[in-house]
Amino acid sequence: MAALTAPRLTSQRATNHEHHFGVKAEVQIFAGALLILAAGYLRPGREGQGADNTAKAADAATYRAVGIAADTIKGGAGDGDESLDVSSGVFPFAIGGGGDALTVSDIGKPVYVIDDQTVGKTNPNSIRCVAGALHDVADGFAWVEVSPTISAALTA
Template identity: 55%
Template sequence: MAALTKGRKTPRFAGGGLRNLPVAASAVCFTGGLAIAAAGQARAGREGQGADNTAKAADAATYRAVGVFLKDVTGGSADGDVRVDVQEGVFAFKNSAAADEITQVDIGKPCFVVDDQTVAKTSPNSTRAAAGIVQEVGPEGVWVDVSLTNSALLAA
Protein backbone atom coordinates (compact mmCIF):
# COMPACT_ATOMS: atom_id res chain seq x y z
CA MET A 1 0.00 0.00 0.00
CA ALA A 2 1.21 3.51 -0.72
CA ALA A 3 0.34 6.84 0.86
CA LEU A 4 -1.71 9.36 -1.11
CA THR A 5 0.01 11.47 -3.74
CA LYS A 6 -3.03 13.68 -4.39
CA GLY A 7 -6.40 14.43 -2.80
CA ARG A 8 -9.24 11.93 -2.96
CA LYS A 9 -12.91 11.87 -2.02
CA THR A 10 -13.19 9.60 1.02
CA PRO A 11 -16.61 7.97 1.41
CA ARG A 12 -18.27 9.02 4.68
CA PHE A 13 -20.71 6.81 6.56
CA ALA A 14 -22.17 9.12 9.23
CA GLY A 15 -21.78 11.67 12.02
CA GLY A 16 -18.80 13.45 13.39
CA GLY A 17 -17.72 16.88 14.47
CA LEU A 18 -15.58 19.45 12.73
CA ARG A 19 -12.20 20.55 14.08
CA ASN A 20 -9.87 23.29 12.90
CA LEU A 21 -6.29 22.34 13.72
CA PRO A 22 -2.85 23.86 13.23
CA VAL A 23 -0.75 21.99 10.67
CA ALA A 24 2.76 20.70 11.39
CA ALA A 25 5.54 22.55 9.57
CA SER A 26 5.93 21.34 5.96
CA ALA A 27 3.36 18.54 6.48
CA VAL A 28 1.54 17.62 3.25
CA CYS A 29 -2.13 16.82 3.87
CA PHE A 30 -4.57 15.67 1.17
CA THR A 31 -8.34 15.96 1.04
CA GLY A 32 -9.87 12.74 2.38
CA GLY A 33 -6.62 11.61 3.97
CA LEU A 34 -6.61 10.22 7.50
CA ALA A 35 -5.53 13.03 9.83
CA ILE A 36 -3.55 12.58 13.02
CA ALA A 37 -2.59 15.11 15.67
CA ALA A 38 1.09 14.75 16.56
CA ALA A 39 2.15 17.02 19.44
CA GLY A 40 -1.05 18.98 18.78
CA GLN A 41 -0.27 19.60 15.10
CA ALA A 42 -2.25 18.03 12.24
CA ARG A 43 -0.39 15.87 9.76
CA ALA A 44 -1.14 12.97 7.42
CA GLY A 45 -1.59 9.59 9.09
CA ARG A 46 1.59 7.57 9.32
CA GLU A 47 3.37 4.95 11.36
CA GLY A 48 5.71 6.05 14.13
CA GLN A 49 9.01 7.54 13.02
CA GLY A 50 12.47 6.86 14.42
CA ALA A 51 15.72 4.96 14.18
CA ASP A 52 14.40 1.73 15.73
CA ASN A 53 11.15 0.14 16.93
CA THR A 54 11.51 1.68 20.39
CA ALA A 55 11.77 5.18 18.91
CA LYS A 56 8.95 4.45 16.45
CA ALA A 57 6.69 3.19 19.26
CA ALA A 58 7.45 6.25 21.40
CA ASP A 59 6.61 8.51 18.45
CA ALA A 60 3.40 6.62 17.56
CA ALA A 61 2.27 6.87 21.21
CA THR A 62 2.00 10.65 20.75
CA TYR A 63 -0.32 10.38 17.72
CA ARG A 64 -4.10 10.72 17.90
CA ALA A 65 -6.31 10.02 14.88
CA VAL A 66 -8.73 12.94 14.55
CA GLY A 67 -10.66 12.46 11.28
CA VAL A 68 -10.11 13.23 7.60
CA PHE A 69 -8.83 16.41 5.96
CA LEU A 70 -11.47 18.52 4.20
CA LYS A 71 -8.97 20.18 1.84
CA ASP A 72 -5.42 19.88 0.56
CA VAL A 73 -2.92 21.89 2.62
CA THR A 74 0.82 22.04 3.18
CA GLY A 75 2.17 23.25 6.48
CA GLY A 76 4.16 26.48 6.55
CA SER A 77 7.73 26.99 7.69
CA ALA A 78 6.74 26.66 11.35
CA ASP A 79 4.16 24.56 13.19
CA GLY A 80 0.77 26.26 13.13
CA ASP A 81 1.47 28.74 10.30
CA VAL A 82 -1.42 27.05 8.44
CA ARG A 83 -4.67 25.63 9.79
CA VAL A 84 -6.96 22.95 8.34
CA ASP A 85 -10.49 21.67 8.89
CA VAL A 86 -10.75 18.01 9.89
CA GLN A 87 -14.03 16.05 9.98
CA GLU A 88 -14.64 13.32 12.57
CA GLY A 89 -16.96 10.45 11.64
CA VAL A 90 -17.15 7.03 10.05
CA PHE A 91 -15.06 6.83 6.88
CA ALA A 92 -13.90 4.15 4.45
CA PHE A 93 -10.16 3.49 4.25
CA LYS A 94 -8.07 0.97 2.32
CA ASN A 95 -7.51 -2.36 4.01
CA SER A 96 -4.11 -3.87 4.69
CA ALA A 97 -3.31 -7.29 3.28
CA ALA A 98 -2.24 -10.71 4.51
CA ALA A 99 -2.08 -11.10 8.30
CA ASP A 100 -2.96 -7.42 8.80
CA GLU A 101 -6.15 -7.54 6.71
CA ILE A 102 -9.28 -6.48 8.60
CA THR A 103 -12.30 -8.80 8.20
CA GLN A 104 -15.92 -8.94 9.41
CA VAL A 105 -14.81 -10.61 12.67
CA ASP A 106 -12.95 -7.37 13.50
CA ILE A 107 -16.10 -5.23 13.65
CA GLY A 108 -16.15 -3.40 16.97
CA LYS A 109 -12.39 -3.76 17.43
CA PRO A 110 -9.69 -1.11 17.09
CA CYS A 111 -7.65 -0.77 13.91
CA PHE A 112 -4.38 1.03 13.36
CA VAL A 113 -2.93 3.75 11.10
CA VAL A 114 -0.60 2.55 8.34
CA ASP A 115 -0.69 5.75 6.29
CA ASP A 116 -3.20 8.46 5.36
CA GLN A 117 -5.46 6.05 3.47
CA THR A 118 -4.73 2.59 4.92
CA VAL A 119 -5.63 0.86 8.19
CA ALA A 120 -4.48 -2.47 9.63
CA LYS A 121 -5.57 -5.07 12.17
CA THR A 122 -2.38 -4.86 14.25
CA SER A 123 0.31 -2.53 15.51
CA PRO A 124 3.58 -4.46 15.28
CA ASN A 125 5.95 -3.43 18.07
CA SER A 126 3.38 -0.70 18.99
CA THR A 127 4.61 1.41 16.07
CA ARG A 128 1.12 2.34 14.83
CA ALA A 129 -1.41 4.63 16.46
CA ALA A 130 -5.04 3.58 16.85
CA ALA A 131 -7.12 4.83 13.93
CA GLY A 132 -10.50 4.11 15.50
CA ILE A 133 -13.13 1.40 15.78
CA VAL A 134 -14.02 -0.85 12.84
CA GLN A 135 -17.71 -0.41 11.93
CA GLU A 136 -17.96 -2.44 8.73
CA VAL A 137 -15.86 -4.09 6.04
CA GLY A 138 -17.10 -3.88 2.47
CA PRO A 139 -16.18 -3.21 -1.15
CA GLU A 140 -15.41 0.44 -0.30
CA GLY A 141 -12.85 -0.69 2.27
CA VAL A 142 -12.85 -0.64 6.05
CA TRP A 143 -15.39 1.72 7.62
CA VAL A 144 -13.74 3.22 10.70
CA ASP A 145 -15.20 5.50 13.39
CA VAL A 146 -12.43 8.09 13.65
CA SER A 147 -12.51 10.73 16.36
CA LEU A 148 -10.20 12.30 18.89
CA THR A 149 -12.33 10.72 21.64
CA ASN A 150 -11.94 7.18 20.24
CA SER A 151 -8.24 7.72 19.61
CA ALA A 152 -7.61 8.94 23.16
CA LEU A 153 -9.62 6.09 24.69
CA LEU A 154 -7.82 3.47 22.61
CA ALA A 155 -4.42 4.92 23.54
CA ALA A 156 -5.17 4.79 27.27
Protein backbone atom coordinates (compact mmCIF):
# COMPACT_ATOMS: atom_id res chain seq x y z
CA MET A 1 0.00 0.00 0.00
CA ALA A 2 1.09 3.53 -0.70
CA ALA A 3 0.22 6.72 1.13
CA LEU A 4 -2.83 8.64 -0.10
CA THR A 5 -2.42 10.90 -3.10
CA ALA A 6 -6.11 11.92 -3.21
CA PRO A 7 -9.12 12.02 -0.88
CA ARG A 8 -10.82 8.73 -0.07
CA LEU A 9 -14.23 7.71 1.21
CA THR A 10 -14.19 6.36 4.73
CA SER A 11 -16.86 4.81 6.87
CA GLN A 12 -17.20 4.97 10.62
CA ARG A 13 -18.75 2.56 13.05
CA ALA A 14 -20.90 3.94 15.82
CA THR A 15 -18.96 4.26 19.05
CA ASN A 16 -21.92 3.71 21.37
CA HIS A 17 -23.12 0.17 21.83
CA GLU A 18 -25.78 -1.25 24.10
CA HIS A 19 -25.23 -4.27 26.34
CA HIS A 20 -27.51 -5.98 28.83
CA PHE A 21 -26.24 -7.58 32.05
CA GLY A 22 -27.60 -8.94 35.31
CA VAL A 23 -27.14 -6.79 38.43
CA LYS A 24 -25.29 -7.94 41.57
CA ALA A 25 -27.66 -8.62 44.48
CA GLU A 26 -28.59 -5.65 46.67
CA VAL A 27 -26.30 -3.08 45.00
CA GLN A 28 -27.52 0.42 44.17
CA ILE A 29 -26.64 1.69 40.70
CA PHE A 30 -27.37 5.23 39.57
CA ALA A 31 -27.93 6.28 35.95
CA GLY A 32 -24.65 7.47 34.44
CA ALA A 33 -22.49 5.41 36.82
CA LEU A 34 -19.32 3.77 35.53
CA LEU A 35 -20.05 0.04 35.77
CA ILE A 36 -17.92 -3.02 36.23
CA LEU A 37 -18.66 -6.70 35.92
CA ALA A 38 -17.69 -8.52 39.12
CA ALA A 39 -18.12 -12.30 38.93
CA GLY A 40 -20.34 -11.74 35.89
CA TYR A 41 -22.74 -9.23 37.46
CA LEU A 42 -22.94 -5.44 37.29
CA ARG A 43 -21.96 -3.24 40.16
CA PRO A 44 -20.83 0.40 40.43
CA GLY A 45 -17.16 0.97 39.69
CA ARG A 46 -14.89 0.64 42.70
CA GLU A 47 -11.41 -0.34 43.78
CA GLY A 48 -10.74 -3.92 44.81
CA GLN A 49 -12.03 -4.97 48.22
CA GLY A 50 -10.29 -7.02 50.90
CA ALA A 51 -8.37 -7.07 54.14
CA ASP A 52 -5.03 -6.05 52.62
CA ASN A 53 -3.55 -4.91 49.30
CA THR A 54 -2.99 -8.51 48.16
CA ALA A 55 -6.68 -9.32 48.65
CA LYS A 56 -7.72 -6.02 47.06
CA ALA A 57 -5.51 -6.68 44.02
CA ALA A 58 -6.89 -10.22 43.63
CA ASP A 59 -10.44 -8.82 43.80
CA ALA A 60 -9.72 -6.00 41.32
CA ALA A 61 -8.18 -8.48 38.88
CA THR A 62 -11.63 -10.05 38.44
CA TYR A 63 -13.33 -6.75 37.49
CA ARG A 64 -14.01 -5.55 33.94
CA ALA A 65 -15.31 -2.05 33.16
CA VAL A 66 -18.17 -2.34 30.67
CA GLY A 67 -19.80 1.09 30.27
CA ILE A 68 -22.27 3.39 31.99
CA ALA A 69 -25.70 2.70 33.45
CA ALA A 70 -28.67 3.67 31.32
CA ASP A 71 -31.00 3.82 34.36
CA THR A 72 -31.06 3.81 38.15
CA ILE A 73 -31.71 0.41 39.69
CA LYS A 74 -31.25 -1.60 42.88
CA GLY A 75 -30.23 -5.24 42.62
CA GLY A 76 -32.73 -7.82 43.80
CA ALA A 77 -32.30 -10.45 46.52
CA GLY A 78 -30.14 -12.63 44.29
CA ASP A 79 -27.48 -12.00 41.68
CA GLY A 80 -29.14 -11.40 38.31
CA ASP A 81 -32.68 -10.97 39.69
CA GLU A 82 -32.58 -7.51 38.08
CA SER A 83 -30.89 -6.55 34.83
CA LEU A 84 -29.78 -3.29 33.27
CA ASP A 85 -28.93 -1.79 29.90
CA VAL A 86 -25.35 -0.54 29.69
CA SER A 87 -23.94 1.87 27.11
CA SER A 88 -20.35 1.63 25.98
CA GLY A 89 -18.57 4.45 24.18
CA VAL A 90 -16.72 7.65 25.14
CA PHE A 91 -17.97 9.33 28.33
CA PRO A 92 -16.77 12.07 30.71
CA PHE A 93 -15.58 11.16 34.22
CA ALA A 94 -14.16 13.11 37.14
CA ILE A 95 -10.36 12.98 37.40
CA GLY A 96 -8.63 11.76 40.55
CA GLY A 97 -6.35 14.13 42.40
CA GLY A 98 -2.60 14.18 43.01
CA GLY A 99 -0.76 11.46 41.12
CA ASP A 100 -4.00 10.45 39.41
CA ALA A 101 -4.30 13.73 37.50
CA LEU A 102 -4.61 13.28 33.74
CA THR A 103 -3.47 15.55 30.93
CA VAL A 104 -3.62 15.49 27.15
CA SER A 105 -0.22 13.77 27.15
CA ASP A 106 -2.03 10.70 28.56
CA ILE A 107 -4.42 10.36 25.59
CA GLY A 108 -4.50 6.79 24.33
CA LYS A 109 -3.23 5.34 27.60
CA PRO A 110 -5.21 3.21 30.04
CA VAL A 111 -6.96 4.89 32.95
CA TYR A 112 -8.17 3.17 36.09
CA VAL A 113 -11.45 2.98 38.02
CA ILE A 114 -11.41 4.84 41.34
CA ASP A 115 -15.18 4.82 41.88
CA ASP A 116 -18.38 4.97 39.83
CA GLN A 117 -17.69 8.49 38.56
CA THR A 118 -13.91 8.93 38.91
CA VAL A 119 -10.89 7.64 36.99
CA GLY A 120 -7.19 8.05 37.57
CA LYS A 121 -3.79 7.68 35.96
CA THR A 122 -2.39 5.15 38.43
CA ASN A 123 -3.09 1.67 39.73
CA PRO A 124 -1.50 1.67 43.20
CA ASN A 125 -0.80 -1.85 44.47
CA SER A 126 -2.83 -3.19 41.50
CA ILE A 127 -6.10 -2.52 43.38
CA ARG A 128 -7.86 -0.84 40.43
CA CYS A 129 -9.17 -2.26 37.19
CA VAL A 130 -8.79 -0.62 33.81
CA ALA A 131 -11.66 1.77 33.06
CA GLY A 132 -10.71 2.20 29.42
CA ALA A 133 -8.53 4.30 27.16
CA LEU A 134 -8.24 8.05 27.64
CA HIS A 135 -9.85 9.76 24.65
CA ASP A 136 -9.46 13.39 25.72
CA VAL A 137 -9.09 15.74 28.69
CA ALA A 138 -11.42 18.70 28.31
CA ASP A 139 -13.57 20.97 30.48
CA GLY A 140 -12.19 19.38 33.65
CA PHE A 141 -13.19 15.84 32.67
CA ALA A 142 -11.41 12.74 31.45
CA TRP A 143 -13.22 11.52 28.34
CA VAL A 144 -12.73 7.76 28.41
CA GLU A 145 -13.61 5.07 25.89
CA VAL A 146 -15.24 2.34 27.97
CA SER A 147 -16.37 -1.05 26.69
CA PRO A 148 -15.95 -4.71 27.59
CA THR A 149 -13.52 -5.23 24.71
CA ILE A 150 -11.41 -2.14 25.51
CA SER A 151 -11.19 -3.16 29.16
CA ALA A 152 -10.20 -6.72 28.27
CA ALA A 153 -7.61 -5.61 25.69
CA LEU A 154 -5.94 -3.11 28.01
CA THR A 155 -5.84 -5.65 30.84
CA ALA A 156 -4.27 -8.45 28.77
